[in-house]
Amino acid sequence: MSTFYLLNAPVLTDYGQWLFEGPITPEHARELIPDGFVSAIGHDTAAEFLAALLRCPVPVNRTRIIMHPGDQALVLRLQARLPEGQVLDATAMRELPFELGLLSRTA
Incomplete structure (x- = not known):
């Protein structure tokens, strides 16, 4: 059984084979997130x-976390x-450029 992480x-x-895809839109990200996910935020x-x-x-x-083959992460x-040492507040976070990506452990 695979796990989906944030x-x-x-x-x-861990060592293995990985695929990192993106950038993906927030709309696409919402479609990818299953009902059960593990936050590592x-x-x-x-x-x-987020x-x-x-x-x-x-x-x-x-x-x-340790991702295993088949696991994915947004x-x-x-x-x-x-x-x-800088800690961001919500306003500063919204002003930073960012991307979303999908990380998959393939093997």
Whole structure:
């Protein structure tokens, strides 16, 4: 059985073969998200941002995951590098350029 994750960075969680597709639109992302997913979004602001974008609750969950073959993840990818130690509020998060991508572990 495969698992669908939400991530706030494209992370290869183990050795294997990977496919990272995108960018994808928020509308397409909403279609991809199953009813049951695992949030690995570790920051309140990112979770709030994704919840508004995806129109579904996104819990904060600071956890380490290991994706297995067949698992997929919707990835929030910020396109700006933040200064060290900077914490964003919701307004600042909305102003940053971002992309959504689909990360799949294929083998």
